[in-house]
Amino acid sequence: MKxxxxxxxxxxxxxxxxxxxxxxxxxxxxxxxxxYAKTRETRDVARDIGLxxxxxxxxxxxxxxxxxxxxxxxxxxxxxxxxxxxPALKRxxxxxxxxxxxxxxIEEVSPHLPDGVHFxxxxxxxxxxxxxxxxxxxxxxxxxxxxxxxxxxxxxxxxERIKELWRGIGATTEEMDAAHHDxxxxxxxxxxxxxxxxxxGVADDIRRLTSNEVIKYSAAGFRDFTRIAxxxxxxxxxxxxxxREATLEILGRFTEELFALQRAIRTGNxxxxxxxxxxxxxxxxxxxxxxxxxxxxxxxxxxxx
Amino acid sequence: MKxxxxxxxxxxxxxxxxxxxxxxxxxxxxxxxxxYAKTRETRDVARDIGLxxxxxxxxxxxxxxxxxxxxxxxxxxxxxxxxxxxPALKRxxxxxxxxxxxxxxIEEVSPHLPDGVHFxxxxxxxxxxxxxxxxxxxxxxxxxxxxxxxxxxxxxxxxERIKELWRGIGATTEEMDAAHHDxxxxxxxxxxxxxxxxxxGVADDIRRLTSNEVIKYSAAGFRDFTRIAxxxxxxxxxxxxxxREATLEILGRFTEELFALQRAIRTGNxxxxxxxxxxxxxxxxxxxxxxxxxxxxxxxxxxxx
Numbered sequence: 005m006k007x008x009x010x011x012x013x014x015x016x017x018x019x020x021x022x023x024x025x026x027x028x029x030x031x032x033x034x035x036x037x038x039x040y041a042k043t044r045e046t047r048d049v050a051r052d053i054g055l056x057x058x059x060x061x062x063x064x065x066x067x068x069x070x071x072x073x074x075x076x077x078x079x080x081x082x083x084x085x086x087x088x089x090x091p092a093l094k095r096x097x098x099x100x101x102x103x104x105x106x107x108x109x110i111e112e113v114s115p116h117l118p119d120g121v122h123f124x125x126x127x128x129x130x131x132x133x134x135x136x137x138x139x140x141x142x143x144x145x146x147x148x149x150x151x152x153x154x155x156x157x158x159x160x161x162x163x164e165r166i167k168e169l170w171r172g173i174g175a176t177t178e179e180m181d182a183a184h185h186d187x188x189x190x191x192x193x194x195x196x197x198x199x200x201x202x203x204x205g206v207a208d209d210i211r212r213l214t215s216n217e218v219i220k221y222s223a224a225g226f227r228d229f230t231r232i233a234x235x236x237x238x239x240x241x242x243x244x245x246x247x248r249e250a251t252l253e254i255l256g257r258f259t260e261e262l263f264a265l266q267r268a269i270r271t272g273n274x275x276x277x278x279x280x281x282x283x284x285x286x287x288x289x290x291x292x293x294x295x296x297x298x299x300x301x302x303x304x305x306x307x308x309x
Numbered sequence: 310m311k312x313x314x315x316x317x318x319x320x321x322x323x324x325x326x327x328x329x330x331x332x333x334x335x336x337x338x339x340x341x342x343x344x345y346a347k348t349r350e351t352r353d354v355a356r357d358i359g360l361x362x363x364x365x366x367x368x369x370x371x372x373x374x375x376x377x378x379x380x381x382x383x384x385x386x387x388x389x390x391x392x393x394x395x396p397a398l399k400r401x402x403x404x405x406x407x408x409x410x411x412x413x414x415i416e417e418v419s420p421h422l423p424d425g426v427h428f429x430x431x432x433x434x435x436x437x438x439x440x441x442x443x444x445x446x447x448x449x450x451x452x453x454x455x456x457x458x459x460x461x462x463x464x465x466x467x468x469e470r471i472k473e474l475w476r477g478i479g480a481t482t483e484e485m486d487a488a489h490h491d492x493x494x495x496x497x498x499x500x501x502x503x504x505x506x507x508x509x510g511v512a513d514d515i516r517r518l519t520s521n522e523v524i525k526y527s528a529a530g531f532r533d534f535t536r537i538a539x540x541x542x543x544x545x546x547x548x549x550x551x552x553r554e555a556t557l558e559i560l561g562r563f564t565e566e567l568f569a570l571q572r573a574i575r576t577g578n579x580x581x582x583x584x585x586x587x588x589x590x591x592x593x594x595x596x597x598x599x600x601x602x603x604x605x606x607x608x609x610x611x612x613x614x
Binding site: 080129133149151178184187188189191192193194195196197198199200201202203204205206207208209210212213215217218219220221222225226227228229230231232233234235237238240241242244245248251252254255257258259261262263265266269270272274277278280281282283284285287288289290291294297 | 385434438454456483489492493494496497498499500501502503504505506507508509510511512513514515517518520522523524525526527530531532533534535536537538539540542543545546547549550553556557559560562563564566567568570571574575577579582583585586587588589590592593594595596599602
C-alpha cells in the first residue's frame with residue numbers, strides 16, 4: 005500500500021496508539037512513527053517492545069516535523085496536551101485524535117491550534133478491555149468503523165488523507181457531526197458501560213453473596229458485564245465527565261424503561277415482557293448481518309473450553 | 310466412561326436438552342435417550358437431525374421406564390408438565406430439571422411427585438444466546454458449574470448419581486439451597502439480562518438515531534448487551550416472573566447505585582467514578598483466574614476478523 009504520511013506522531017501509547025502503530029507499519033502507510041507517553045514506565049516499555057520507531061522524552065519533541073499528530077490520551081487530557089504541543093506543530097500538518105467524545109475535545113483542542121494546522125477529529129469504534137502499550141495489535145480496526153468529525157470550513161484534502169489512513173488499516177470511515185456522534189456513542193457505548201460498571205459494583209456489594217460466589221457462578225450476562233467493567237478507569241471517567249449531557253439523557257431514558265419492566269415483573273405482565281424481549285432479539289440479528297459481531301454461540305467461547 | 314442411567318428422558322428439546330444429549334452420548338453415560346417436545350415442528354427437527362435415540366409423541370410415553378427424567382422446559386411450564394408425567398414416572402427413578410429458578414420450580418413440581426420418585430432439582434450455569442433443538446453441542450457444560458439443589462430428606466444416592474452424570478459431561482457440581490440459588494442467580498444472571506434487554510430497547514427507541522446507526526456503530530458494550538438481549542424470550546419471561554422477588558430486590562439496589570453514579574457524573578465527581586471503576590476491574594480479574602472466562606481481548610473476537 006502507498007505511504008500516506010511520511011512522519012506520524014502518536015501522543016499517548018495505550019491500546020489504540022499501539023494498535024495504530026502495528027497496523028500502519030504492517031500496511032506501509034507511514035514512514036517514521038514517533039511516540040510519546042507521559043510516564044517514564046510506559047516510554048520504557050514501548051522502547052523495550054519496539055513500539056514506534058522512536059520514543060521521545062517530550063511531546064513537543066515527538067510532534068516536531070510530523071505530518072500527522074494523533075492525540076491518543078484520555079479525553080480529559082486532550083486540551084492540556086494540545087496546549088503543550090500546539091506551538092510545535094508543523095504548518096500544513098494534520099492534528100487528529102481518537103477520543104470517544106467529540107464536542108468537548110473540539111472545544112478544548114481548537115483554541116491551541118496554530119494557523120495552517122488542520123484539525124480533523126476522529127474516533128475509531130474499536131477496543132478491548134485491555135489497555136496499555138502492550139495491548140495493541142494490528143487487526144484491532146479490521147472491519148470496524150472510524151467516525152470522522154470534520155469541523156466547519158475544514159481542509160477537505162486533510163480529511164480525505166486521514167480517511168485513507170484509516171481505510172488502509174482496515175476501518176470503514178464515515179463522517180458525522182460532533183453532537184450526533186456524542187449522542188450515538190452515549191447510546192451504543194457510554195450508557196452501556198456505566199450500566200455494566202454499576203451492575204458489577206452491586207454484585208460486589210451484596211453481603212449475602214460472597215465475592216467468591218459471584219465469581220464462580222458468573223453466568224453469561226454478568227460475565228460479559230465484568231468484561232465491559234474491566235475497561236480503563238481513567239479513560240472512562242473522562243468519557244462520562246466529557247459526554248455528561250448525552251450520557252445522562254440516555255441513562256434517564258434507561259431508568260424510565262427499566263421501571264416499566266420492573267413493574268411488569270411485579271404485576272406479572274408476561275405478555276409485555278415477552279413482546280419486549282422479542283423486539284430486542286431482532287436488533288441482535290441486524291448487528292450480525294451488518295458484520296459487526298460474530299454469530300458463534302457465546303462469542304465462540306463455549307466451544308473453546 | 311461408565312453408564313450412569315440406562316434410560317434418560319428429556320422433556321423439552323432446546324439448547325440445554327440437545328447439549329445434554331450430545332454430551333451424554335459422547336461420554337457413554339446413558340443407554341437410551343428418549344425425547345419429547347411440545348410442538349410437532351421441534352419433534353420433526355429432532356428426528357431429522359438425530360437428536361435423541363427416539364422421539365415420542367407424548368411426554369407420558371417418553372418418561373415410561375426412564376431411570377432419569379429431566380424437565381428442560383421454561384420454568385413457567387414445569388408445574389404443568391410435572392402434573393402430566395407424574396403418574397407415569399417409574400418408581401425408584403429420578404426426576405430432575407434444568408430451570409434457572411429453583412424455589413418456584415420446587416413448589417410447582419413437588420405436588421405432582423408420586424411416592425418413590427426422587428426429585429433432584431439442578432441448574433447448569435451454561436448457555437448461549439441461541440435456542441432450539443439445533444443449537445446444542447456436547448461441549449456446552451465443559452468447565453461450567455451445575456448447581457444441585459437437593460430438597461430436605463432427599464435420597465442421597467439419587468443426588469450423587471445425578472452429580473456423576475453432570476461431572477461426566479464436563480461440569481463441576483456444587484450443592485446449594487433453593488433460596489440462595491435464586492438470589493445468586495438474580496445477581497449473576499437475571500438482573501444483568503433484564504438490564505441488557507432494557508438498554509437494547511432504549512437504543513431502539515431513540516428517535517434521533519436510526520436503527521441502522523445503532524446497528525452499525527454498536528461498539529463494545531452495546532454489542533455485548535445485544536447478544537444477551539437475543540436470548541430466548543419465553544425462557545426469560547418465565548425466569549423474571551418466577552424469580553420475581555430476588556430480581557426486583559437486585560434491580561432496586563442497581564438503580565440506587567446507578568443514581569449515585571449519575572449524580573457523580575452530573576456533579577463532576579471524577580474521583581468517585583475512578584475509584585468505582587477500579588474496584589470493578591478487580592472482579593473481572595477474579596473471574597479470569599477462576600477459569601470462568603477467557604482473557605483474550607474482546608472475547609477473542611477482535612483478532613478473528
